[in-house]
Amino acid sequence: MTTIRTRRGRLGIPALVALAVLAAGCGTRHVGTTAQDAGAGTPTTAATLAQGKPVDFPCPGETPTPTPTRTADPTAAPTLPPDHYAENHGFKVPLPLRGRSRCDGLAAAQRLKEALEPLRMGNDYTPESTRGRLAGLGYPAERTNVYAVSRTAVRFLVEAPGMCLTGTMIPDSTQVEAFDGYPDHRGCDEPRGGH
Template sequence: MRIRLAAALALTLALAAGCARPAEAPAAPDPLGPSPTPRTVPPGDGAPHNAENNAWKVRTELTDAEKAEAQAAADKIKPALEAVRAGNDFGYTATRSALLALGYAADRIQVQSMRDPTVAGAVYAVRIGTRACVIGDVRPERVTAEVRGSAAEFGCLEPYTH
């Protein structure tokens, strides 16, 4: 009697734990064919088409000579804009005037007011040569000047998007 009770208890525990399963019928073939293999998303690329959607932002790789030329320009631009900032003028007109005073042609300069109207300052870009850009901003607390390659879609200064 004890053996039967132990066997019944073991069978009950095995069924409760999911160890014993009823026999399953073989799955019918999918009439639409096999499912496609899921796309592997690279680290940091959240949406499946994020890289494709942002391809328009890809900037040109610069040669060492282009980097050096643009860095020399940045080294000239930043002090001029620091002087503008020191005069407590951070806006579009002062930034553009300072870049023009350095001798850059008007068609090589892009200046925009800050996107957020509550933030004082301006963003700018200066095209150097055919593919290089000096990009930065002028704000009450800082002036930046970075060397980057241009983008085929928009040139130097990336447009605001929503």
């Protein structure tokens, strides 16, 4: 007669040890225990983690804008059918930065504006001058794309750590926006193609 042996006893012990380590929380990061989480006068990340996404809060130097409330108008015209063009091109809409990253993006955009303002005031709209200013801020040439739109307009795109910065310098103003990539890919370049 053949006896079938089982290893139930040997295999069960390593599994129980692994389960005990996981249950103990080994390697778990506790919110608010690092120097970065504890300071800067910003809310802790507990609220962020509870909701599963970063919470926006006023950034330094920013005044909060009240969220407009919408009330239904009984005399309003019926709603229009969905805009399929916008629906089909939603992959080209940049993702916004949220939470602390949003504040970092606003600060980076302000630094770019201040660095480019002397060029705008001096009517210097060359890609070379703009690229030089961006390099002076620490953005390497291989992570920047600068091109002339016209004799008096320059567009730029910078792939910065943790964000994308895009903007235009024209005679009236320098505009810079920070964003978090695109829905279909995390790069800073606008996706091509369509759905």
